[in-house]
Amino acid sequence: MQIERFLLFLLLFFSILLSPAAYTRPDHFFINCGSDTNAIVSGNPNRTFIGDLIYPDSLSFTKQKTKVIINSQISDVLYQTARIFKQQSFYEFDIDTAGIYLVRLHFFNSTDVSTAVFDVSSLSTAQFSLLKNFTILRRSTKDSNSPLIDEFLLNITQGKFSVYFTPQGSSFAFINALEVFLAPEKFIPDNASTPTNKNYSGILSHALQTIYRINVGGEKVTPDNDTLWRTWIPDDGFLSNPSMAKNSTSSSARPNYQGAFTEFIAPDHVYQTAIEKNNTDTSNVTWSFNVSKNSTHFVRVHFCNIVGSSMGSIIFNLYLNGIYRREINPYEMADTLDMPFFLDFVLDSDESGAMNISIGPSENSSEKNAFLNGVEIMEITGESSIVIRLDKSKKIVLLVVGPVVGSLLVCVLAVALFIVLKKRKRTSVKTSVWSLFSGHGGRSSDCKGTDGTINVFQVPNLNLGLRIPFAEIQSATNNFDEKLLIGKGGFGNVYRGKLKNRSKVAVKRGQPRPAIISGDPQLPMEQVNLAEWGLLCHRKGLLETIVDPSIKDQINPNSLRIFAETAEKCLLEDGANRPSMDTVLWDLEYALQLQQTAVYREPHEDSNIDATSGLRLVNVQHLPSLSLQIERDDVPILRDSTTEESFLSASKVFSQLRINHAR
Structure with a gap:
């Protein structure tokens, strides 16, 4: 009997040890902004909002060019103070446990803050735009004596987590109180x-x-x-x-x-x-x-x-x-x-x-x-951005910040290729061969054609491993100031800017919804999705109608067709069926090669059956063989080799591209 009781005790003891810990409501982070005193807020249990001026080391915030407003006429002590930001500023938290966090922003309307217009964004391992063009007057509740509280749920990893406040133009930003605390485990499913x-x-x-x-x-x-x-x-x-x-x-x-x-x-x-x-x-x-x-x-x-x-x-x-x-x-x-x-x-x-x-x-x-x-x-x-960095040598570096849908990336790559077409200067050649991406200089290896001529290209240095915080992008473009607008497109506007290292950049800011344009009169709807319209024109054999008339005569139809096929694959509904990024880059480079090296045929000679029907290439079997090396950023780097076998092995990597039988 004693043995049975002892075993039962062990069973209960270990079941307690192995069971998941019950959720305990946290006591941080609750911030009384602009204050050097604490505010006790009743609840179950009560919360203590600690003044940001006396908060422990687990919190830091921008202090320069900020000020504090105090309104003792407000009955709720939590809203008697507010911190005012004259430039982009932030609160930064030390997160010790990864998980779903509730982030609440508290605002209280008063004459001191009624003219404020600003954005709020967050930054952990991902960047999100939380509030856009926020103004307390536009969002005020019916009861002017009640605070306005915006709540977000974010998946935050261990480490630094920041909430940025970015004034619009000459305006300012403000915040009365801020909550950042861990929710129960599995509070929101994936x-x-x-x-x-x-x-x-x-x-x-x-x-x-x-x-x-x-x-x-x-x-x-x-x-x-x-x-x-x-x-x-x-x-x-x-x-x-x-x-x-x-x-x-x-x-x-x-x-x-x-x-x-x-x-x-x-x-x-x-x-x-x-x-x-x-x-x-x-x-x-x-x-x-x-x-x-x-x-x-x-x-x-x-x-x-x-x-x-x-x-x-x-x-x-x-x-x-x-x-x-x-x-x-x-x-x-x-x-x-x-x-x-x-x-x-x-x-x-x-x-x-x-x-x-x-x-x-x-x-x-x-x-x-x-x-x-x-x-x-x-x-x-959620909002993501793509940055195109232009250095002094006119090479192009793409910095992908946050998750980006395939169609938007293809659009930006098109912009990059268009710039290359307009800006790069190419040496005179008799014939053309493939130029290959180099991982360390953005320049292809020199390749010899069958007739011994040397072909040298300036190939874009596509560095997809770099990441820039969304907040820095906002700062570089003065929060996407309209004065810095340099172009517009169906997928968003392009702004010029300057990063902290003084690099000049062009930033294309994606729109959260597809662009709508006027379509062909024969289409079933006068207003259609831009991507759908382009694909429909492609399938109906009217692809050339989407080209800007000013450059229509300069575009090789075979190059355009390959580009459209690449875009179509990137827009497939099932992500598993979309091509990998390196495959997309190779296909676009192939389209570029077709554009630059094609021998144009008469309209009646063109064919929709074979993408290379309008192109005369050298015998690519005589190209130098290649070997493949994959580095940490997963960008393929092709190097010269001396064996034909290594070239055949490397060519298998390009799932949709064959040198002697292009799609």
């Missing part, structure tokens, strides 16, 4: 279902901005009554058909939390109230929300069966935007009537900017009822 039943992955690679947090069927939940100091507002203003709904309240003391469904997902108040269907009508209950147009949103819907008479008695349908129906069977999700559960989805908004959520009874239910307890809507945001 993937979720979409209306088409596909899996949306990579959620955590973006910034999520909280748009709505709704306590359905209940009163407002303030931060002092929420487990993570959140605010949940009533659903009254969002019900499209109030007569179809009725409020319900739980009789239980508190919800029966189990497993992953904890009080930190949503507080008791959310799960103890609900809206259920009014049984006197057959229509669904619908809530409508205004969101950003043509944007992607993370949606979490909360349920707790406080209206059913028994387990399994209610089965109902959940509708999202009228195009997605999911049957909800609480019996499959929860063990008891009062056990909370939630579901996550990723939804795209359309041009209307409206998002609808509905509930209605299922034909499989014995009780014709439905219920909903809470809704959270977060916009999936």
Whole structure:
């Protein structure tokens, strides 16, 4: 008996040791900006916002050219001070635990800050634009005595994390208070279902901005009554058909939390109230929300069966935007009537900017009822940039900052190649051969043609391994000042700028949505997506119609065709089917070679069957053989060799390119 008790004790002891640690609400970082005193904010538990002037070494911030404003007339001590930034400035935090963090920015309207216009961005291993052209007047709440709080959820790695404030033009930036604290483990998933039943992955690679947090069927939940100091507002203003709904309240003391469904997902108040269907009508209950147009949103819907008479008695349908129906069977999700559960989805908004959520009874239910307890809507945001650096020798260096979609990268590479076409000077040659990227000088090796002539090229030095913080890009372009605008395109504007090392750069800033242009009259829509229009012209054999008329006669159709094929592959829906970056670069270099070396044929001689039909090349079998070396930045570096076998081996790397049989 004693042995059994001892073994039981060991079992319990080791089960405690091996179980994951419970989430403890952190006590940092809570910043009282512009203050040398602390502010105690009531809650569960209370929070102490420490003055930024006395904060420990784990926080640093820009002090030069800043000032503090004090307004003792404001009743809330947290908003009596604010820090004013006259130039781009930042708060920097030492993050000791990687994970999902809640980042909250507190602003309070007063005459001192009403004219401020500025941007807010964050920087860890990724850069995100959090607020753009922010002004407190445009975003003020109905209650002028209430603060404005913008909340973001960011996946932050261990190390330095910064929040940048960048004034627009001659204006300034300000902040009253700032929160940065760790959320519970697995608080937000990296993937979720979409209306088409596909899996949306990579959620955590973006910034999520909280748009709505709704306590359905209940009163407002303030931060002092929420487990993570959140605010949940009533659903009254969002019900499209109030007569179809009725409020319900739980009789239980508190919800029966189990497993992953904890009080930190949503507080008791959310799960103890609900809206259920009014049984006197057959229509669904619908809530409508205004969101950003043509944007992607993370949606979490909360349920707790406080209206059913028994387990399994209610089965109902959940509708999202009228195009997605999911049957909800609480019996499959929860063990008891009062056990909370939630579901996550990723939804795209359309041009209307409206998002609808509905509930209605299922034909499989014995009780014709439905219920909903809470809704959270977060916009999936994030912004990336591409920098083109121009050095004194007119070589081109591309610096890719943050995640960049393939189509945008192809567009920028096109700009780079266009500059090369316009600016580079090439030695006179009799015939042409392939020039190859060099990893250390941006210049190809000298190659001999079959007739002994030497061909020398200046090839772009494409350094894709360099990264520049988004904040430095903002500083280099004076926050994308319109005075520095040097060009515009369908994918965004191009600005000139100067980095900290005094290098001059041209920065192309991608737009968050596809550009829209006027299309061909024969197209099914007068307004079409730029990329789709180009691909459609390519498939219809009208590719030449997209070329600028001023240079149309100078463009070799075979070169243009190869370029279009490359762009088409980069725009494939499945990322696994898109070509690798080195393959894209080689294909574009091939298109450039076709442009520079082609022997033009008459229009009736051209063919769409073979990309090399209009090009006469030397016998490439006599080219010097090559060997391949891959360096850390994954950019292929081709070096001269003396064996034909090494050339054959290297050629296998170019999955879509064959020297003697071009696509």
